[in-house]
Structure formats: structure tokens, C-alpha cells
Amino acid sequence: MGCSFSGLNALYDAVNGGGDVWINENRFRILRQLGEGGFAYVYLVKELLSDPSNPADGISRKIKDSSHVSGDGTYAMKKVLIQNNEQLELVREEIRVSSQFSHPNLLPLLDHAIIAVKASQDQSWKHEAYLLFPVHLDGTLLDNAKAMKAKKEFFSTSDVLQIFRQLCAGLKHMHSFDPPYAHNDVKPGNVLVTYRKGQAPLATLMDFGSARPARKQIRTRSEALQLQEWASEHCSAPFRAPELWIAQAMLTSMRELISGR
Structure with missing residues (x-):
């Protein structure tokens, strides 16, 4: 369904953010929260390269259009808390559809991962999805x-x-x-x-x-x-x-x- 599964859990609190997140083999540090809605949270993140002297060794290898590669390593990351199979299928469909588009006026999906998490008394969700996009800090039209x-x-x-x-x-x-x-x-x-x-x-x-x-x-x-x-x-x-x-x-x-x- 176009989803990548990662065995690496995110090391940050679901609501307030903080810590580092792995999206497949690439590591990102959460800088601050940009927005939220429903079961989704959007964060400003910065890529942490294993070899800072070689930027081409990170997420840029996966990005087809070089204009979407961040000069300072910052991106927008959407985290979705998935509570049931219906929500899981909706996220998979969003990823599948988003991955098809390539146009300067449509926000490109740069990378994504869906991981399984253990439910507990403090959390009811069973999966978490991470979607990576270019960041636009000037905000929305609204x-x-x-x-x-x-x-x-x-x-x-x-x-x-x-x-x-x-x-x-x-x-x-x-x-x-x-x-x-x-x-x-x-x-x-x-x-x-x-x-x-x-x-x-x-x-x-x-x-x-x-x-x-x-x-x-x-x-x-x-x-x-x-x-x-x-x-x-x-x-x-x-x-x-x-x-x-x-x-x-x-x-x-x-x-x-x-x-x-």
C-alpha cells in the first residue's frame, strides 16, 4: 500500500513533542510544534546526519526533486495517531495518493513510515504514522x-x-x-x-x-x-x-x- 514500516519507535511524547524520531533510516530532531488537528500533529524537525560532512548521505538521497531538499536540514513532519484499522487504511490511502503527485503547487510527500506501537493505559492507539514534507514557515492562506x-x-x-x-x-x-x-x-x-x-x-x-x-x-x-x-x-x-x-x-x-x- 505504499507504506514503509520501521522497527524504531519515536522517542517523544505524543502531544508535546521533544526528542528524536526515526523515519526509516533517517533521524530527525523535533524543534517545535507547528500545528495539530484531530489525531494529527505537525512538527518542525531537523535532520540529524550520521556524517555531517556528507549531506548527500541523508534524506536527500530519497528526494527526486532537488528543489525540495532543505538547505538547513529542516522539514515538516506530520505524526498521526492511528487507533483502529479503518484509520490505518485511511492513512495508507493518503500516502498512496500523495505519492502520485509531482507539481510545484502541490505539497510533495518526501518520505513516510508507519510503525506499530504497544497500547497501554495512557494511550489507545496501535500505530503511528510519520509523513515528511518540505516546510513552509510563512503559514497558510488562512x-x-x-x-x-x-x-x-x-x-x-x-x-x-x-x-x-x-x-x-x-x-x-x-x-x-x-x-x-x-x-x-x-x-x-x-x-x-x-x-x-x-x-x-x-x-x-x-x-x-x-x-x-x-x-x-x-x-x-x-x-x-x-x-x-x-x-x-x-x-x-x-x-x-x-x-x-x-x-x-x-x-x-x-x-x-x-x-x-
Whole structure:
């Protein structure tokens, strides 16, 4: 399923962070927490090389695009606490889907590992997943919009159009697959912004946990209800595509048109 299993346990507390983490054969030190949500935590980490004089001996060997190799060894690491088999399959699917994309406006997955851990009275999860990404310390579009609003500032029209164009380019790449993929949770909180001198901000779409094949046929009311239930769990309501709200309503309307009832 595209997952690597490591026998090395993470040596840090699940919530507060601290210590070192192994992702397969590469070691990283947690510097600080960047964010959290649900059963996932995102940390700023720094690679610890066994031979500092030879940087090419570390994670850079696995990274296909050299532009994603950090100059100072820092990366973003997402840790997911997995409590059951359903969550485990969801994480595996996120890894599988993320690994397919290669586009400057989509956040690349650099490495990953899933390890089994022993449950105890203090923890209920049975696996932990570690996903490594390039770090974007300028924050998300949501973070920046809130900060700018507090100062009564706004993105220029030109920057807004450039950000929109970049997101469209990233989504076009997702749609180019066979079958095409839909992100299903495009929102300001899932868009990373990187400021560049003399250029429009770089927009990078992240979080492919809700990405699924875009084409889905609904043949029965039960299937429509299942789709709506899935959407309510995986797609943020204010940004949800209209068809994910009205699948059941459309199906019922068509049935009444056909049956005359």
C-alpha cells in the first residue's frame, strides 16, 4: 500500500513533542510544534546526519526533486495517531495518493513510515504514522488572511489572481490522472503561502487525506446517502462542493420526475 514500516519507535511524547524520531533510516530532531488537528500533529524537525560532512548521505538521497531538499536540514513532519484499522487504511490511502503527485503547487510527500506501537493505559492507539514534507514557515492562506485583516491589510488583486491561478494549476495536475482525482477539501487552511521577493506568493495545496477519484456514479438512494455521510466527515462544510450537498436531493427529484410521484 505504499507504506514503509520501521522497527524504531519515536522517542517523544505524543502531544508535546521533544526528542528524536526515526523515519526509516533517517533521524530527525523535533524543534517545535507547528500545528495539530484531530489525531494529527505537525512538527518542525531537523535532520540529524550520521556524517555531517556528507549531506548527500541523508534524506536527500530519497528526494527526486532537488528543489525540495532543505538547505538547513529542516522539514515538516506530520505524526498521526492511528487507533483502529479503518484509520490505518485511511492513512495508507493518503500516502498512496500523495505519492502520485509531482507539481510545484502541490505539497510533495518526501518520505513516510508507519510503525506499530504497544497500547497501554495512557494511550489507545496501535500505530503511528510519520509523513515528511518540505516546510513552509510563512503559514497558510488562512493564517495570513487573518493576520492581514487584523492590520486592515489585504492581498493585492494581482496576488489573489496569481494564487488562484496556481491552485488551478495544481488541481489540473490532479485531474490529469486516470482516473482523475478530486482534492475534496480545498480551503484557505489547506493552502500554504510562501512569500518571494519581487514575485507573487507561491501557493501550495496540501492535505490529501480527503482526495479520492473524482468520478463517482450514484445509482441508488443508499449510495447517495453514503456519499453525503462521507462528505460530512471529510469535506469542510463551508467549502464543500454543491454536488456533495445535493446528491440525495437530485436523485430524489429525478425519481419523482420519472415516476410522477
